Amino acid sequence: MSKVRVRFAPSPTGSTHIGTARTALYNWLYARKTGGSFVLRIEDTDKERNTEAALQELLDGLRWLGLDWDEGPEVGGDYGPYFQSQRGDIYQDYLKKLKDAGRTYEKDGAIFFKLEGERFTEYDDYHKAEVEKVESQPVVIEDLIRGKVTRREERDFVIVRSNGDPSFHFVNVVDDIAMGITHVLRGEDHLPNTSKHVELFNAFGITPPIYAHMPMILKDPKLGKGKMSKRDKGALIEEYKQRDFLPEAVTNFVALLGWSTKDNQEVLSIDELTERFEIKDIQKGGARFDEKKMSHINFEHMKRLPIEKYSEAATSALRKESLVDDSTDQEYLQAALRLCQEKIDSFENLPSFAAFFFSDAFAINEKAQKKVMKGEAVLRIQEITPPLKSLEEWTAEKIEAIFLSLAEEKELKPFAWFPVVRFALSGTNSGPDFLPMLEVLGKERVVSRLNTFIETHSA
RNA sequence: GCCCCGUUCGUCUAGCCCGGCCUAGGACACAUGGUUUUCAUCCAUGCGACAGGGGUUCGAAUCCCCUACGGGGUGCCA
Numbered sequence: 232m233s234k235v236r237v238r239f240a241p242s243p244t245g246s247t248h249i250g251t252a253r254t255a256l257y258n259w260l261y262a263r264k265t266g267g268s269f270v271l272r273i274e275d276t277d278k279e280r281n282t283e284a285a286l287q288e289l290l291d292g293l294r295w296l297g298l299d300w301d302e303g304p305e306v307g308g309d310y311g312p313y314f315q316s317q318r319g320d321i322y323q324d325y326l327k328k329l330k331d332a333g334r335t336y337e338k339d340g341a342i343f344f345k346l347e348g349e350r351f352t353e354y355d356d357y358h359k360a361e362v363e364k365v366e367s368q369p370v371v372i373e374d375l376i377r378g379k380v381t382r383r384e385e386r387d388f389v390i391v392r393s394n395g396d397p398s399f400h401f402v403n404v405v406d407d408i409a410m411g412i413t414h415v416l417r418g419e420d421h422l423p424n425t426s427k428h429v430e431l432f433n434a435f436g437i438t439p440p441i442y443a444h445m446p447m448i449l450k451d452p453k454l455g456k457g458k459m460s461k462r463d464k465g466a467l468i469e470e471y472k473q474r475d476f477l478p479e480a481v482t483n484f485v486a487l488l489g490w491s492t493k494d495n496q497e498v499l500s501i502d503e504l505t506e507r508f509e510i511k512d513i514q515k516g517g518a519r520f521d522e523k524k525m526s527h528i529n530f531e532h533m534k535r536l537p538i539e540k541y542s543e544a545a546t547s548a549l550r551k552e553s554l555v556d557d558s559t560d561q562e563y564l565q566a567a568l569r570l571c572q573e574k575i576d577s578f579e580n581l582p583s584f585a586a587f588f589f590s591d592a593f594a595i596n597e598k599a600q601k602k603v604m605k606g607e608a609v610l611r612i613q614e615i616t617p618p619l620k621s622l623e624e625w626t627a628e629k630i631e632a633i634f635l636s637l638a639e640e641k642e643l644k645p646f647a648w649f650p651v652v653r654f655a656l657s658g659t660n661s662g663p664d665f666l667p668m669l670e671v672l673g674k675e676r677v678v679s680r681l682n683t684f685i686e687t688h689s690a
Numbered sequence: 691g692c693c694c695c696g697u698u699c700g701u702c703u704a705g706c707c708c709g710g711c712c713u714a715g716g717a718c719a720c721a722u723g724g725u726u727u728u729c730a731u732c733c734a735u736g737c738g739a740c741a742g743g744g745g746u747u748c749g750a751a752u753c754c755c756c757u758a759c760g761g762g763g764u765g766c767c768a
Contacts, residue, residue, distance in 0.1 A: 240768090277768070280768090339766080355764090356691035357691060380695075382693070396766085398765095419694095422762070423762070446695090446761090457761075458762080487703080489703095490703095492704095493704070495703095495717080514702095515695075515697090517695095517761060518702065519701060519702075521702065521719085523701080576731085580730085634727085645728095646727065652728095662729065664731090665727065
């Protein structure tokens with residue numbers, strides 16, 4: 232069997248959408264799994280809608296996701312150029328082949344591909360006019376996901392527009408031939424196009440590649456009907472990047488939209504994905520995007536990160552809010568983050584969750600304040616501050632002992648102090664595990680914040 | 691209108707190809723309880739689906755047909 236060559240052929244007309252990313256991912260996974268080549272080809276034949284910025288965003292997005300290409304822009308390859316806008320000569324050559332074979336004709340300044348078969352005219356309800364149709368032979372597509380699909384093309388179609396630009400169907404097929412593409416893995420929206428493409432392959436006398444049409448990603452039903460569009464919340468991969476989602480979580484989640492392993496495992500690294508990926512295991516029905524599940528997968532990946540990696544990603548989120556900088560003590564930073572890692576489910580929420588570790592000017596949660604400040608709150612802090620202040624060995628265990636003995640002395644539960652102290656130290660009633668949090672904050676910070684609390688609340 | 695594709699818990703899905711092991715499994719979400727030392731974590735339990743109708747068969751989520759619903763296409767967009 233010849234070497235697998237797959238391609239991802241986006242047209243850079245705007246932001247990169249999650250469905251586009253999935254197409255890229257599946258192609259990439261298949262190439263990596265089979266030891267084949269992943270080709271990136273830019274379909275920029277629509278000059279008005281293509282921008283340099285969109286192209287850059289696309290390339291950045293792929294790299295961020297970890298999808299490197301073996302051939303394509305910025306890396307080159309033996310089948311270039313990889314921009315359709317630069318492949319004019321190739322298209323001319325192939326056009327000539329069709330002309331010579333008598334499979335083209337000109338009409339209204341455009342060049343049409345001529346189907347084979349009896350011709351007749353018929354009223355078409357969609358076009359609301361009499362149109363010419365062809366009694367052509369049906370085309371059978373052996374789709375890896377859907378099995379046999381039979382479809383008949385019944386109208387000639389444009390391959391070169393009247394402005395001289397070759398059309399999508401034509402360049403797509405020509406490039407797949409010229410680039411030696413063996414497998415075409417694309418969205419179901421291309422399924423009806425495939426009969427056109429197969430007609431073209433046949434006209435060139437070339438065996439078509441193996442097709443696999445994957446299901447569409449549909450909108451969250453709450454957001455409406457139909458396939459997910461760029462304007463839908465959560466649709467853009469750029470958004471995940473900005474929100475400090477982990478790229479491996481995004482690829483993991485996106486891979487699960489329409490595909491699954493057979494072993495009930497969901498949280499998978501990109502290597503594990505590669506190992507398990509099978510085209511035949513792709514689902515036929517459309518998948519709906521669910522941001523809650525996306526967040527969950529992200530959290531699972533966050534928890535699995537080694538602390539050095541976690542702290543790298545966390546630091547980037549913390550820096551945005553100016554909570555840490557180069558002068559932040561690394562040991563302290565990591566100790567604090569270790570406590571956050573098991574609790575907080577997204578990097579975008581990390582700054583507000585962890586701010587009190589890095590600044591005395593943390594926000595006061597009013598709801599927590601109301602809840603905590605009932606009763607003898609200030610007295611509780613006054614009671615606990617002196618013994619903490621004189622504690623020599625500042626460890627979670629010793630701190631606990633202080634609370635326990637004070638509780639015994641006052642005949643109260645330790646719970647009488649915990650929430651108030653937490654509030655005095657962090658401005659809220661939830662956060663990392665309590666005792667470890669005190670240990671990490673350190674005696675100096677703890678005592679000073681407790682004192683501040685007493686001062687401001689005992690008027 | 692016509693053509694193509696699809697339809698298992700609210701959502702992602704396993705099972706379907708090779709009918710019985712399915713009183714349909716897992717995950718997210720949700721609900722309740724626990725973690726009597728906090729908590730957005732963690733643990734436990736619960737809720738919850740084979741679109742409908744006909745066949746075939748001893749037996750169907752699994753095979754066949756019809757209907758309904760959903761999606762895509764029907765462009766000198768890609």
